[in-house]
Ligand SMILES: *[C@@H]1O[C@H](CO)[C@@H](O)[C@H](O)[C@H]1NC(C)=O
Ligand SMILES: *[C@@H]1O[C@H](CO)[C@@H](O)[C@H](O)[C@H]1NC(C)=O
Ligand SMILES: *[C@@H]1O[C@H](CO)[C@@H](O)[C@H](O)[C@H]1NC(C)=O
Ligand SMILES: *[C@@H]1O[C@H](CO)[C@@H](O)[C@H](O)[C@H]1NC(C)=O
């Protein structure tokens with residue numbers, strides 16, 4: 027009776043009080059047709075906006091519901107104290123304090139641990155609907171749960187798939203991820219925020235018409251990696267049923283920081299803190315905007331110093347949220363269904379920082395620059411690593427040596443190293459440890475719509491990083507004038523696969539028709555290529571096998587240079603990538 031997590035009152039009196047408030051509130055709401063159905067949770071009641079979508083469909087939108095209190099500096103999120111009366115959840119809340127896009131100032135607030143909910147009512151009032159929780163990307167540095175230009179509005183997914191969509195905020199930048207690698211500043215605060223949001227949804231979504239046993243996480247880039255981290259931590263046991271990682275997994279070379287103390291010291295020096303035993307105390311007292319500005323992303327790069335290594339604020343193995351390296355934690359996801367995939371040119375947006383010539387129309391990219399890039403990614407193995415890599419990546423050139431081939435190869439190298447190969451390793455580890463959990467793999471290849479029209483996109487650019495987002499969130503339907511009919515096809519396909527998966531764990535089943543049956547990854551390393559023209563011929567197997575094999579087997583087996591320290595070691599996980607062949 028007294029074992030209640032939310033306060034000193036006993037369960038029965040709390041529940042009774044809650045019940046009577048809810049009945050009163052519901053009666054009141056019934057008379058107000060412009061209002062939403064509202065909700066009632068242990069910590070308070072509220073109402074959102076009721077949007078009419080036609081004859082027998084309407085949707086409740088709840089904006090800016092707090093799932094935790096204003097967080098303490100470098101601390102785990104705290105419980106929200108609750109509120110009296112009825113909360114009007116009508117406005118999105120500010121994004122978490124972060125750098126502006128030009129990195130000249132900050133924007134947002136430290137009071138940012140809020141979520142937004144879209145609840146579809148189709149014919150009847152929602153009850154027991156599957157729930158999809160979106161974790162946004164932005165390099166663990168920027169972005170918000172709603173995104174610029176309402177990018178992550180859940181309305182189209184919720185309406186077309188008849189699922190509840192939730193988007194959550196979490197701390198980013200130095201305030202979200204600065205760590206000394208020990209108990210002084212343990213790190214991972216942003217991941218704890220996400221975890222608190224998941225726990226909130228699990229506890230409360232029933233009162234919004236959701237099924238707490240049918241929660242699917244989805245996210246892209248740093249959000250895709252976050253989704254993976256949330257399935258690997260022991261702190262979410264029993265709360266997550268399925269997960270989708272788009273263009274990012276926990277094993278990506280940018281997702282885990284190996285030597286966080288070095289970064290913390292750099293930040294400390296920028297804000298005039300000492301780097302001795304007083305460092306953490308000093309950082310805790312530093313003005314939050316100054317601290318945020320001290321975490322700027324260095325975009326100066328070259329093929330010798332690829333920009334991916336400048337992403338220095340991310341997760342750490344802290345012995346708590348992550349008790350071990352992510353590659354050793356996949357047993358925690360054994361009963362979680364998992365989709366992971368990449369865009370076929372995910373590496374373009376980032377590799378163009380390193381090798382500027384790839385975006386210049388009438389300028390060739392030197393083979394020497396490509397070799398420098400490969401040398402950087404294989405550095406611990408010395409010249410031998412670069413030479414082996416080059417021979418793998420240039421093997422097809424004799425037949426197709428046109429000026430674009432070097433540029434495309436540079437993009438492939440970026441795509442493979444930064445996204446694709448780690449994703450294949452994650453899929454294999456998931457499949458290997460799965461008990462009831464199913465595993466699915468995809469490659470998104472719809473050509474960039476700005477192709478040939480808007481620099482820096484040239485005609486050969488297919489699916490760049492983040493290109494999938496507009497289709498998953500149904501933009502071709504909500505902004506039809508900006509798209510062609512074929513874009514509505516690909517958007518419809520993705521929403522159908524994603525929401526079917528959220529309902530049943532099988533992207534092919536759940537009520538929405540799909541163009542092609544997407545086979546399990548475990549049946550011969552099969553994967554689905556997603557494109558507006560997809561047919562049976564878009565099911566493939568063994569994604570980029572030769573290259574995956576190089577990074578996961580050939581390269582790790584080469585001797586490391588005597589001076590290659592552990593922390594410089596190439597971050598690709600060495601593992602038996604395929605459970606079948608390779
Ligand atoms: C929301 O609006 C629809 C009409 O669009 C209406 O049928 C429904 O009763 C409204 N819901 C509430 C709770 O008032
Ligand atoms: C930075 O932003 C704050 C608040 O938005 C504003 O008051 C301040 O003038 C800005 N500083 C600069 C240098 O632009
Ligand atoms: C650090 O100290 C220098 C020199 O005193 C000063 O110019 C600078 O503004 C200080 N930086 C911060 C973040 O306080
Ligand atoms: C940014 O990174 C480049 C190399 O990648 C380095 O030379 C430069 O010093 C860095 N700039 C800052 C401000 O840290």
Ligand SMILES: *[C@@H]1O[C@H](CO)[C@@H](O)[C@H](O)[C@H]1NC(C)=O
Nearest residue numbers: 393420423424426427428429
């Ligand atoms: C590709 O062709 C160019 C000339 O068209 C040549 O200079 C270059 O060496 C060739 N590269 C390879 C790897 O064959």
Ligand SMILES: *[C@@H]1O[C@H](CO)[C@@H](O)[C@H](O)[C@H]1NC(C)=O
Nearest residue numbers: 510511512513514515558559
């Ligand atoms: C879109 O899909 C429909 C069938 O669902 C098909 O008839 C049409 O040709 C497709 N359009 C494009 C542009 O692919």
Ligand SMILES: *[C@@H]1O[C@H](CO)[C@@H](O)[C@H](O)[C@H]1NC(C)=O
Nearest residue numbers: 154155156237239240529530
């Ligand atoms: C999840 O949702 C689907 C669709 O509403 C339903 O069929 C299923 O029983 C729910 N529960 C579980 C545990 O999958």
Ligand SMILES: *[C@@H]1O[C@H](CO)[C@@H](O)[C@H](O)[C@H]1NC(C)=O
Nearest residue numbers: 557558559560561562563564
């Ligand atoms: C679409 O698919 C058909 C046959 O499946 C093929 O002939 C055609 O080239 C494809 N078009 C594109 C743009 O991929």
Ligand SMILES: *[C@@H]1O[C@H](CO)[C@@H](O)[C@H](O)[C@H]1NC(C)=O
Nearest residue numbers: 408409587588589590591594
């Ligand atoms: C390690 O040794 C190689 C040559 O053996 C050299 O090129 C490289 O600069 C050295 N790296 C460091 C960090 O000293």
Ligand SMILES: *[C@@H]1O[C@H](CO)[C@@H](O)[C@H](O)[C@H]1NC(C)=O
Nearest residue numbers: 578582599600601602603604
């Ligand atoms: C790979 O598999 C072989 C044989 O199945 C095993 O001996 C080896 O330890 C495995 N390596 C890793 C890194 O798991």
